[in-house]
Amino acid sequence: MTKMKTLLALLMALCMLMTALPVMAEETVSGTWYLVVLGLTAGTFDLHEDGTLAVVTHGENGDEKLEGTWKQEDGKILMTVNGQTQTFAKDGENLSLSAGDITSLGMSTSSLAGTGADEAVLASLVKVSREPGKLTPAELTAYQKDGTLPEGKTKEDMDAFTADMVATLMTQMLSTQTPAK
DSSP, X not given: OHHHHHHHHHHHHHHHHHHHHHHHSOOOOOEEEXXXXXXXXXXXXXXXXXSEEEEEEEEXXXXXXXXXXXXXXXXXXXXXXXXXXEEEEEETTEEEOOHHHHHHTTOOHHHHHOTXXXXXXXXXXXXXXXXXXXXXXXXXXXXXXXXXXXXXXOHHHHHHHHHHHHHHHHHHHHHTOOOOO
């Protein structure tokens, strides 16, 4: 009877291990990813299971919608839109971008970090995450223009967000400047 209990325990442990194997495989990145710039949701990447993707970026001239394809290989995500392929590395819960990746998405250094900012500063201000930013650019613009509060936000929330955004931007810009001799 003891041998039977031992065998049964081993079989149950083996079954539990077998159910965990799919989790140990490379995690899929399909689903929605958010382009977050200084805490603002500047766009989305919807990676569909069939290998297609839909990209929406929120810019100065309104939303731009693009379609393309994506694939995951060797821990990297390759997204192709309009014949151009961008390579993203999965970095924990984020996809990492190089400065070149960001500017090729149509985002300019001057619109995000001011005239004269280099691409490295821009790259440090942008992330692609499973979590959206705290606001959209339209919500921030409406607040700054006429005081319109986004749903669920207070004036104090908006002022604190704006102050944090400016402090982050200033810190990044100042950290890249070399002192005058």
